[in-house]
Amino acid sequence: MKIVQHSFKFLVLAVLMFLPSSISAFNAGGDGGQVSGKQQVEEYIVHHLKDSHDFNLFSYTDDSGERKHFGVALPVILWSSEGLVTFMSSEFHHDDNGQVIVEKDGLKFTKIHSKIYELEKGATAVSFDADHHATNGTKVLDFSITKSVVGILLIGLLMLFWFSRLAKQYKKKQIPTGFGRILEPLVLYVRDEIARPNIGEKHYRRFTGYLLTVFFFIWILNMAGLTPLGFNVTGQLAVTACLAIFTLIIYTISGNKDYWMHILWMPGVPIFVKPILAVIELVGAFIIKPFSLLVRLFANISAGHIVLMSLIAIMFTLKESLGVVGATSLSFVLSFFLLLIELLVAFLQAYIFTMLSALFIGMAVAEHDHEHDHDHEISSDVEDVRGDFI
DSSP, X not given: OHHHHHHXXXXXXXXXXXXXXXXXHHTSOTTSXXXXXXXXXXXXXXXXXXXXXXXXXXXXXXXXSOEEEEEEEOEEEXXXXXXXXXXXXXXXXXXXXXXXXXXXXXXXXXXXXXXXXXXXXXXXXXXXXTTSOBSSXXXXXXXXXXXXXXXXXXXXXXXXXXXXXXXXXXXXXSSOOXXXXXXXXXXXXXXXXXXXXXXXXXXXXXXXXXXXXXXXHHHHHHHHTTSTTOOOGGGSHHHHHXXXXXXXXXXXXXXXXXXXXXXXXXXXXXXXXXHHHHHHHHHIIIIIXXXXXXXXXXXXXXXXXXXXXXXXXXXXXXXXXXXXXXXXXXXXXXXXXXXXXXXXXXXXXXXHHHHHHHHHHHHHHOOGGGTTOOOOOOOOOXXXXXXXXX
């Protein structure tokens, strides 16, 4: 009973942490005004899901009508037509519509829909076409430290700190203490339930470190995306694509002779069918497998954020028909239950990505001469995983 009570308190605390920041965020639209109508809500949700060049915590309008923003400016690093250009994102003054022009080293830059453009020589303002695309500017190579990059660095340093402490505890004592007690069963779970069954007893140790890194990295970032910090790292296609490419490189390099033989010249089938199967297998190995990894993670996380923010927006879009109390109550209840599901999805998506990565790696290193010897006894001892850290 105490466990249920503590779990319920934790979930309520998570909701109370998340909802206030989301509600206040809807009061601060991307254009600096209030978000009230359906179209404005949709535009804000799309804007929120994108990466940003600054770390804006909250905004408000003072008595004089001036918009105030509180946050942290991040470095903007661009490769322009004249080479490397750097400045702070605060010089854009939170503008994302191409209204503010930043001049650096004789060049002019503006930001439109989270993309930075370099204006043509002599241009003093941005010219737009019918689709609101800049006609007198070109995109530059953007190496900026964005909010997603900050999230990746913070979570990476946090993981390094946690697991370094866990490794030191393994060297000094038998039983971990503190936060290490929470990490150890999760490490054992990834090792015994994901790495060993899918890769096999002979090869699983080589890849357990990567699988642990991917699992905790995705899971913690998914959880961070549900906090007031507003990280949507795993909802960025570039991030999920990069993770999928890592898995692709690992199982491609680790593939043994049997793996490549089954791909390029499938045994046991007619000769005239083998070239066709080779093309299908190559497409599956280099396109379909990594594509399934990146799209599944990206789509599920993005969809969860969209639905959750849409439910929060009920208090604004339905306040005229349901009243302020009715719309707010309905929004809170629906958001609460969806947030519980999102907490599960955060873990589930990390598990699925890690499981599929282990499966693809296991297929690459499997020794087909012993394909019937798949029944491996999985020990539950803790000493093996502690030895991995040492």
